[in-house]
Amino acid sequence: MVEYRADPAAVAAFLPPGVEPAPDPGAAAAIFAHWHWRSESEEEADDPERNQFNEFLILLACTAEGRPMARCPYAWVDGAIPMARGWIQGMPKQFGAVHLTHPKAVGRTGPHLVTGGVFHGIASQYGARIVKAGVTLGGRAAEPPALHTVPLVHTRHFPAWVPSDKPMSQLVASEVVDVEFGEIWEGEASLHFADDLPGDLASLAPVQVGGGFVFSYAETLCHGKALSRVRQSRDRAEVVAS
Amino acid sequence: MVEYRADPAAVAAFLPPGVEPAPDPGAAAAIFAHWHWRSESEEEADDPERNQFNEFLILLACTAEGRPMARCPYAWVDGAIPMARGWIQGMPKQFGAVHLTHPKAVGRTGPHLVTGGVFHGIASQYGARIVKAGVTLGGRAAEPPALHTVPLVHTRHFPAWVPSDKPMSQLVASEVVDVEFGEIWEGEASLHFADDLPGDLASLAPVQVGGGFVFSYAETLCHGKALSRVRQSRDRAEVVAS
Amino acid sequence: MVEYRADPAAVAAFLPPGVEPAPDPGAAAAIFAHWHWRSESEEEADDPERNQFNEFLILLACTAEGRPMARCPYAWVDGAIPMARGWIQGMPKQFGAVHLTHPKAVGRTGPHLVTGGVFHGIASQYGARIVKAGVTLGGRAAEPPALHTVPLVHTRHFPAWVPSDKPMSQLVASEVVDVEFGEIWEGEASLHFADDLPGDLASLAPVQVGGGFVFSYAETLCHGKALSRVRQSRDRAEVVAS
C-alpha cells in the first residue's frame, strides 16, 4: 500500500451526494493485495485457483455521517467471483491482471520482511498498463496506515433493463469484524500511473507520493449498512471543524 | 449449436414461477458462439481484445406468456464486460475458458463451410472441463434451429447487502431487433458433459443428442420487457393442448 | 498485415552474418494472424483451445543466397505449442496476448469482407501494450503483399548449459508447400508501436506506414534448409546496386 496525494478537485468529483471531502481532502492510497477468502459453504476450500485472488484498488479519504471513511473509485481483481462480490457490496471492481511480490522466508531473491526488502505491485487491463508501485522497507510502523482502518462507503448500483424502470442506487458502508493486522512495515515508496489512462482515472494520478506499507490483514465482511444520502453540509462542517 | 434432449424433470427444476415447461419438455441446446459487439460510444471499436468474446450457453425450451421461449440456466463467457452485461439482462453468466473452431476460407486444416467440415467447441472453468461438442456439416438447412429463434426469458437478480433489504428479482424477456442469419449448415453432432460437474449442471446432461448447426447470426439487443410472474397454469395447459 | 518502412540501419542490425539488406532496405511488415494447425497425429484435432492461436510478428525484407527473403526479429503467440514450434524452426517467438478482428458474414458490428470493412490487431506482453494496427478495406488486390510470399530466414538457437559447450546456432530457411491465398483485400492502414518498448524493438517502429491487407492464407510447413553463413558481400553489393 502506498499513501499519496491526489488533486482534491479530482477526488471531490468522485464523491456522491451524502459523502463529503475529508479534512485532508487529497489523501489517497494505492493498494495491492493478495486475498484468501472462505465462503460459508466452504465449497471452494480445496481450490486455490478459486479461493485466492489479487486486487489493486484506489482509496480516497472522505467523510460520511460525520466520520472519516474511504471511497473506492476504481478497483481491479483477477477473478470473477471477487468481482461479482464487489459489485454486491458496491465496489466498482473491474477485471484486470494484478501481480504483487510475495515475501520470502529464505534466499537471495524474493524479499524478506526485513529492512531493505523491496516489494512491487503492477496492474494492467486489456493488455495496457495501469499502475506500478514499489516499497522499500525501512522499519516497523507503530500503526496501520489511516486509510486502511476506516469504513468504506460504496454505492451499490444495478442498472435498469426494462425502459420504465429506474436503476438501483444505494449508498452503503461495509461492516467488518475480526479485523487483524500482522507486522506492519513501512518505507519509501514509488507510484506511477501509466500515461494513456482514461480521463477520470488519470485525474487521480499522484501529485505527491507518501510512504509505503507492507503488512498482513484479515477481516470478516458481514454486510452493508445503508447510509442516508441527505447532504448535511453545515453539520458536517461543524463536525469536521471540531 | 447442438440440439439435445435433457431430462424433463431436471429442466422443469430450472424454471421459475411464471415459466412453464415447453410442449416438448426436454428440448435443449448447447451453443458455442464467437461474438463481436459494439456499444453506442464505440470506445471499444478499435480493440479486438475488448469487442470480441466467446460464449458457451445452455438453452432449455419453455413457455412464458403463452409463447415458446428459452431459458438459460448456465452460460460462460471469457470476458468481464459480457459477463456483467449478461447479469444486467438476467443471464447467469459465469467466467470460463471457451474456444470454438473458426471456419477457414483456404487450406487443408481449418474447416471450410462445406459438406464434411468439422467444427468443435470446448469449455472449462477453474481448470476443469465442462463440455465438448462437435458438428460435421452435412448440408444446408432451410431454417435456423428452433431454440435460436425464440425470446429468452431471464431472471434479473441482484442480491441484498443490507440485512433488512430484499434481493431484487425480476422476470424479463429480452427484446432484440435486426436479427440476421447467414448460411445455416447442419449435420451430425456430438455433445459430452464432463464427469465431475456440480449436481444441478450434471442434471442437464444430454439423454439424447440431436443435430448440430453452424451459422452466423447478428442481433441488436434493445432492452428487457417485464413479464408477470403470475402462474396461469390452466390457460397454459389449454394453449399447450391446442 | 500492414506494410511499413523502418529505419534501414535498425533493420540491418537485426541481420545475422549470411543475410544482407534487401534492395529496398527498410521494407517491413507487421502481421496479425489467427492460425488453425494440424499435426500428423491429429491428437489436437478436436480441441480448438489447442489447435488455434493468434500471432503478431514483424518481418524485415532482406536477401540471402542472392534471393529476396524475410527476417523475423520479433514474434508473439498466445499458445505454448506454437511458441515451441517456432523455436524449433528458428523463430524468436515470445508469449503474448494477441487479438485480431474476425470477419463476420452478417450484422452491423463485426466487419464484412467488403469495401469499408475495418479490421484491427492488438498485441501486448506482461500487461504492457506492444502494438496496435488497423486496416480499412478499399478493394481487392491483384497480388499478395510481397513480404508474405518470400521464404523466411531464421536462426535456430539453443543455448549451452554445460560451461564447456557452445550454443547451437544454425541459419535456415523454412520450406513450405501447399501455399494458398484466399481473397486478398487491401486498404488504408494505421500502425502504432507503444511508447515504452525495449530499445531494439523500439528501433523498428514505423517511419512511414504503407498499405494494409486482409486475407486468408494456408501453408504446409515441411522442414528447414540450412543456409551458408558465408558472407558474399561483393556479389550482394552488386545486386543491391543494380
Place this chain on the structure above:
Amino acid sequence: MVEYRADPAAVAAFLPPGVEPAPDPGAAAAIFAHWHWRSESEEEADDPERNQFNEFLILLACTAEGRPMARCPYAWVDGAIPMARGWIQGMPKQFGAVHLTHPKAVGRTGPHLVTGGVFHGIASQYGARIVKAGVTLGGRAAEPPALHTVPLVHTRHFPAWVPSDKPMSQLVASEVVDVEFGEIWEGEASLHFADDLPGDLASLAPVQVGGGFVFSYAETLCHGKALSRVRQSRDRAEVVAS
C-alpha cells in the same frame, strides 16, 4: 510437496540410458512451488508478473553416476520464461495453470504455518484438470524430504529441423549452490490425478500416498554438468548394494 509411490515399471520406462532405477524404485514426489527468480541483468526485478511463477512437477527417484538423483518426467509452469529456461536445462516443462495456497500470518481463512494448517495445490492444462493435492500440517520435520535434496538428471533435447540433421540430446545434472531451507512442516497428504490423463502420465499416478511437506526453499542454479550415457549396470548395482 507430497511423497508417493508410483508403479516401479512405469517409473523405469521414464529413465533414459545412463539412468537407473533407485534402490527404492517407485519413490516419487508431486511438488507445487511458487518461485521468485532473478536474472543477472535484473531487468525483471520490478515486475512481479515476470519474476514470479507457479510450478507443478513430478520427481522420480533414480540413480545416475552411482548417486541418488531425481528425474522429472513432467512439469508445468504458468510463465513462458520459466518454461524456456526449463528447456535449456533439460526439464520437459509445459505451460499450464498452477495454483497453490500461500501461508497467511493472520486471519481465520488462509492457513498459518502451524499444526492444523491446510495447504492445497491444483494444476490443469488446456482447461482439463491434471492433479489436486493437499497437506494438513502435523508438526515440524527434522529433515527436508529426500527427493528435494538430490540433483536432478535431465535430458536436454532440441529437435532437428533440417532433414539431414540429428536432434540434440544431452544428459545433464543441474548444479545448484546457495541451497537454503526455511521451516519444514510435515503432515498427512492427499494426491489425486485426474481420470482422463494421457497414458504415460496416467501411468505415474500414485499407488500409495505418503507424507506431505510445506517449506520455503531457495537455490542458485548455476549450470549443467554433462553425464555419461554409458550404462554401467554392474558398477551401479554394486554401489546400490553397498
